Amino acid sequence: MxxxxxxxxxxxxxxxxxxxxxxxxxxxxxxxxxxxxxxxxxxxxxxxxxxxxxxxxxxxxxxxxxxxxxxxxxxxxxxxxxxxxxxxxxxxxxxxxxxxxxxxxxxxxxxxxxxxxxxxxxxxxxxxxxxxxxxxxxxxxxxxxxxxxxxxxxxxxxxxxxxxxxxxxxxxxxxxxxxxxxxxxxxxxxxxxxxxxxxxxxxxxxxxxxxxxxxxxxxxxxxxxxxxxxxxxxxxxxxxxxxxxxxxxxxxxxxxxxxxxxxxxxxxxxxxxxxxILREDNHYLEVVSGEWLASHSKVSQKGLVEIGVTALLELPLAVRKRVIRHCIKTVAGGLSGVSLKHIHAVHQLAAGRRSQGTLCLPKGLVVDRVYDRLSFRMGPAARASDYFYLLKKPGRFTLEEAACVLFMEEMPREKGSIRESDPWTAHLDAERIRYPLVLRNFRPGDKFIPLGMRGHKKVKDLFIDRKVPKDLRSRLPILLSGDEILWICGMMLGEVAKVSPRTEKILKIKIVKSLHHERGEKG
The missing domain is CATH 3.40.50.620 (HUPs)
Structure with a gap:
């Protein structure tokens, strides 16, 4: 039948x-x-x-x-x-x-x-x-x-x-x-x-x-x-x-x-x-963001979606994040594997002071910022060693990619100077950083102001000066506040959040190598 x-x-x-x-x-x-x-x-x-x-x-x-x-x-x-x-x-x-x-x-x-x-x-x-x-x-x-x-x-x-x-x-x-x-x-x-x-x-x-x-x-x-x-x-x-x-x-x-x-x-x-009630509100915001994207984006035959950074940042934050989600869905065909932290990372790429940068997301999705343009495309998958985590507050964090455990603790500054004798321990001015902190590995084009200096230095040049092996460069953790590098872990502090005579509260960060790849919560 x-x-x-x-x-x-x-x-x-x-x-x-x-x-x-x-x-x-x-x-x-x-x-x-x-x-x-x-x-x-x-x-x-x-x-x-x-x-x-x-x-x-x-x-x-x-x-x-x-x-x-x-x-x-x-x-x-x-x-x-x-x-x-x-x-x-x-x-x-x-x-x-x-x-x-x-x-x-x-x-x-x-x-x-x-x-x-x-x-x-x-x-x-x-x-x-x-x-x-x-x-x-x-x-x-x-x-x-x-x-x-x-x-x-x-x-x-x-x-x-x-x-x-x-x-x-x-x-x-x-x-x-x-x-x-x-x-x-x-x-x-x-x-x-x-x-x-x-x-x-x-x-x-x-x-x-x-x-x-x-x-x-x-x-x-x-x-x-x-x-x-x-x-x-x-x-x-x-x-x-x-x-x-x-x-x-x-x-x-x-x-x-x-x-x-x-x-x-x-x-x-x-x-x-x-x-x-929330479904009705969300539907309205989805419609608004979809209409904005339809009139402000360029979609190529190869599936690349491009939007203007300035125009994006003029939108209310709730609409901005939905526009980013729409772009990802358009290029990747869905949001599988994409979480709030990835949406936040793309927004940071757009809102940050760096005029150029690249972000690799799950499923081979790549987001590029080149001056005032933000593009979404499918490209080669990120290397297995690439990582990007948000640290929302002090505590313990296991970084399996570098086989280490990071401990962060805020404390009042004690009298006397702080001596940095251990390259894997850092002290920062807790009042001069903002959460969430970013913990990631090296990206091409990374620059920072080394402690005690006024001008910027390329992280790549520091690696060359210190003769850091190329395979280690991709694993070495780098700690940032916003777009500013605070610490190239185990190597050099940045100037941006250094401890000064006026510092009242410090953030102590200690990294311990873990041979057993201890498991811990990320983020």
Whole structure:
């Protein structure tokens, strides 16, 4: 049977023995007519009036959400992602109840992560039975998750979405429906808040993403989902990994949110509302930055994007950073591997006093500044020895690239002079530096004012004078405040933040070689 016939066959079904849909599919239902239509509905069998009212209210809430955000257009095909858990079972049942009213076509897709042998197979059979009971097309696939790189949770998520996209293309569907609900939204906002996200991250889960990933039950709470399943008599599977406390989301769900609810019982609703507000604000800023970029950038046939530094710096900071993100997305095709520290580094390149410089970002992306032009391009990947870290405050920092550990401590200056006897220890005037400090290796064109001198000297010339081997030059750490070199570690201090008789507080920096590559937090 062809793909179109399969979908038409599914849409034409009028009965489902396991979970009968609404005969009228909620068409034209409103609050003042519910009492007239419910007594004839198949949901009524064996159910009290209150339970029926609740079921209708939940379905109507999802229907209004679909219409509000334009999640599904008439005639569209929707792949419903069903894991077998409560959220996805609820999602499937409600969409099936709205199938004719919304004039859509449904298929069921289930991804076997292969992480729980035996249980995964049972879940696959269970979801297949849900699709068969509704006579809907069913697609499944067992995972082949790459064991390298990233967390297991994140790799599983990416593999699942790749599978869903393959199914969508194979079935010529327009949308993929997933079962995120309001509690998921609150958990996501808290997770991103703890990780230091901006307005984009704190916008949480969008009702529709990339024009094809839709979340019809996002306005339902977890308790509403569970009550709906109970009233409908629907079975579901429970994933034991949802209780595994090695995952941050589970900690937030079981510990943090219950604690917050002691102070504000409506914290779930408030966090979801906050996400909606921030999503609107973020959308506006994204539109503004996109329009600015369209009128102020040059895009070559080779994929190079070029913008003016002066014009960029005239923008508000929030718009500036979004312009940089747009440039990176345009050239690299996305923001994979790019974090806030990289956006900040590009902004420093543009706002700094140096008229020329180059920055190598993940995935082979290169940003060049040449006087008043800032260009983004794909180029040769940075050398393995290149590194760039932001030090936001004093503390301990492990630099694996140079096999050393750096200790920074602020302290009041003691009476008497400071003698620099150890080349791997430095004392700086803490009042004359600004955070975050930059710790990186040598870059061509680096200049600094050596301690006790007035004029600049090329770092390359210092390396030549000291006969530093070329392979060591690329590993030797250099500490900067803004664009000014404070210390070429192990070799020479700069003049810019030297300790003077008026210094009251010093920053002591000590570097210790680590033969064991001690692990520590970077940044």
């Amino acid at each position: 062809g793909k179109q016939n399969i979908f038409q066959h599914a849409r034409g079904q009028k009965e489902c023995q396991a979970t009968p849909p609404l005969k009228n599919r909620m068409r034209g239902i409103c609050c003042r007519k519910l009492s007239l239509s419910r007594k004839h509905d198949t949901f009524n069998h064996g159910r009290n009036c209150n339970g029926m009212s609740f079921i209708y209210d939940i379905i109507d809430k999802v229907r209004l959400n679909v219409l509000k955000y334009g999640l599904v257009a008439p005639g569209e095909r929707v792949v419903v992602a069903v894991s077998g858990g409560p959220d996805s079972v609820c999602l499937l049942d409600i969409l099936y109840s709205l199938l004719q009213e919304l004039e859509m076509e449904l298929a069921v897709a289930h991804f076997d992560h292969g992480l729980r042998p035996g249980e995964d197979q049972e879940e696959t059979r269970f979801v297949a039975s849900l699709a068969a009971a509704r006579k809907l097309p069913f697609e499944t696939e067992k995972a082949h998750i790459d064991v390298a790189g990233g967390s297991l949770e994140e790799r599983a998520r990416k593999a699942r979405y790749r599978f869903l996209e393959r199914v969508r293309i194979r079935l010529s569907a327009q949308k993929i429906a997933v079962g995120h609900q309001r509690n998921d939204q609150a958990e996501t906002v808290l997770m991103r808040l703890l990780r230091g996200s901006g307005t984009g991250g704190l916008s949480g889960i969008a009702p529709i993403r990339d024009g094809k990933i839709i979340r019809p039950i996002l306005d339902l709470s977890r308790s509403e989902v569970e009550s709906y399943l109970k009233e409908r008599g629907l079975q579901f599977k429970t994933d034991p990994t949802n209780r595994d406390e090695k995952f941050l989301r589970n900690h937030i769900r079981s510990l943090l949110i219950p604690s917050l609810q002691q102070y504000q019982p409506r914290v779930i609703d408030i966090l979801a509302q906050t996400a909606d």
